[in-house]
Amino acid sequence: MTSSLPSDSQVTARLPQSVKDTLQKAADLTGASLNQFMIQAAVKEAQSILAQSQVIHLTAQDTDRLFELIENPPEPNSRLKQAIQRHQEFFSEAN
Numbered sequence: 001m002t003s004s005l006p007s008d009s010q011v012t013a014r015l016p017q018s019v020k021d022t023l024q025k026a027a028d029l030t031g032a033s034l035n036q037f038m039i040q041a042a043v044k045e046a047q048s049i050l051a052q053s054q055v056i057h058l059t060a061q062d063t064d065r066l067f068e069l070i071e072n073p074p075e076p077n078s079r080l081k082q083a084i085q086r087h088q089e090f091f092s093e094a095n
Contacts, residue, residue: 027037
């Protein structure tokens, strides 16, 4: 039995005529259809948002502190030691 799923999806949006006119003018200037222009703009914005959510920006001072902690980690406190113990017990029981 073959699947009859469409290869494309459709999104519909209602917008004021003035917004559509602005988008159409911009699309015309780029040589794209209104649909192509809207998709390109939406994908560009989505990629920007996703990139921002996946990158951590550190100041020079924060970067120095991070590398210092990596190179010279502090001694584990009691809560970390307990967490390590629970982790080891959990995974030793799983085997």
